[in-house]
Amino acid sequence: MQIEQSFTVDAPRSRVWTLIRDPEQMIACVPGCESIEETGPDTYRAAVTVSVGPIKARFSMAIAVIEETVMEYVRTESKGEEGSRASIVQAISDMRLTDMPEGGTEIHYSSTVEISGRLGRYGAGMMKKIATRLAAKFEESFRALAEKQEEVC
Amino acid sequence: MLTSMTKTDFQKPKTVEEAVTLLKEAGDDARPISGGATLVALMNARLVQPSRLVSLSAIDELTQCTYQSDGSVRIGAMRRHRQTAFESNLKAAHQVVSGAASQIANPPVRNMGTIGGSISFADPAADYPPSLVAANAEIEIAGPEGRRRIPAEEFFLGWYETALEPGEIVTAVILPPVSESSVGQYEKLCRIAGDFALASVAVTIDFNASNTVTSLRLAVGGCGGGPIRVEAAEQALIGTKLELDAVVDAAELVVAELDPIDDVRGSAEYRLKVVPRLLQRAFNNLVETREPAQ
Structure with missing residues (x-):
């Protein structure tokens, strides 16, 4: 499943970059994310719950930053398993930041996601709709965070 | 296992x-x-x-369907689909709901499943959601904070999500009073008998003495995360006599609002093609059921 989207926030690129690379800040933005801990240089473990109707899957995700250009681009690889159950999620995600001519930053991200197991029972068409909805929630929380932070400084 | x-x-x-x-x-x-x-x-x-x-099966109030003095009908959440399909309290436009109930899955499921359970699960292709939106129903919900009522339109948030907060349950569906001249129709297309809808259309209509539409509500199922009501199409049909041209124009307005997906039952494109036909079929069947009474 491919997800690609971009949105702009009214905050400078340096601010956006700092937030994106700060796991503590990301907990609040990623829908369903309960915790993130650093497990090594550029590797993290996160607990993320995804619920679709009555089915609730709690993934333990291993996330690794596999490529980055400071202030511009980051590529991550994520793998998640749901305890003893056979649900597996894998994703490769790219995020690119660009300055907007009128100020602010454009965040463009694309993700290739594979889901199998309990949530994989919902077809790809529906999972894409659900992923898009989660992405919109992320965008909303991230924008609120980025723009609020800027005012404080 | x-x-x-x-x-x-x-x-x-x-x-x-x-x-x-x-x-x-x-x-x-x-x-x-x-x-x-x-x-x-x-x-x-x-x-x-x-x-x-x-x-919830031992809670007496949930198992009742009552016709209230103001003409509204209160369907308890535990009412089985079969009971609702044969409900004598559902007349005129309320038949959009009994019509939907009669087309859910198969007899064992209709004997077992309940209206409260079905709408709480909120499958995007289920039969009740569009019919309840077309019927302008209200959903009664009980939770730790007490009871509240919300319109069906605000209950279905899409892709199995409802307005139910954690700890809340649906207690009843309330259908508002309807006039005797009103009619309700539910049309469903499914690949095999007993399947979820590939697409469905629910309409409630009231006419004046000269057969002109005075009010109309329309909702589509199976073509998005939840039932989709298209007010522009409703407005376009009010004041007409459901002539073919008017229905064709309204169908275009409906299709423009749909958000279907490709799945095992059919492609998104196919769904957009069948909805206008379902709408036309709903109106044809309405006219047939109405004419003998004229």
């Missing part, structure tokens, strides 16, 4: 208040169970493993 079954605590309260308390106590993993048509299947497939099941 059953080796890793977790233990489920089973409760059967007598009142709505007790049920809500039992759900609240057990937290997130507790589930209310009504007919079990969907939940038991999900549990058998080990997709859902509730820590506590709170059966």
Whole structure:
């Protein structure tokens, strides 16, 4: 499943970059994310719950930053398993930041996601709709965070 | 298969208040169970493993369907699809709801499944959601904070999501009073008998003495995350006599609002093609049921 989207926030690129690379800040933005801990240089473990109707899957995700250009681009690889159950999620995600001519930053991200197991029972068409909805929630929380932070400084 | 079954605590309260308390106590993993048509299947497939099941079947008020003095009909959440399909209290435009109930799945499921359970699960292709939106129904919900009522349109948030907060249950569906001259129709297209809808259309209409449409509500199922009501199309049809041209124009307005997906039942493109036909069929069947009465 491919997800690609971009949105702009009214905050400078340096601010956006700092937030994106700060796991503590990301907990609040990623829908369903309960915790993130650093497990090594550029590797993290996160607990993320995804619920679709009555089915609730709690993934333990291993996330690794596999490529980055400071202030511009980051590529991550994520793998998640749901305890003893056979649900597996894998994703490769790219995020690119660009300055907007009128100020602010454009965040463009694309993700290739594979889901199998309990949530994989919902077809790809529906999972894409659900992923898009989660992405919109992320965008909303991230924008609120980025723009609020800027005012404080 | 059953080796890793977790233990489920089973409760059967007598009142709505007790049920809500039992759900609240057990937290997130507790589930209310009504007919079990969907939940038991999900549990058998080990997709859902509730820590506590709170059966609603012994709560008397949920099992009643009552015709109220103001002309509204209150369908208790535990009413089975079969009961609703044959409900004598549902007349005129309310028949959009009995029509939907009669087309749900197959007889065993209709004997087992309940209206409260079905709408709480909120399958995007289920039969009740569009019919309740077309009927302008209200959903009564009970939770730790007491009871509240919301319009069906605000209840279905899309892709299995409803306005139910954790710990809340549906207690009833309330259909507003309707005039005797009104009619309701539910049309469904499915690949095989008993399947979920590939697409469905629900309409309620009222006419004046000269057969001109004076009010109309229309909702489409199976073509998005939840039922889709298209007010522009409703407005376009009010004041007409449902002539072919008017229906064709309105169908275009409907199609423009749909958001279908490709799935095992059909492609998004196909769904957009069949909805105008379903709409036309709904109106044709309405006219047929109406004419003998004229």
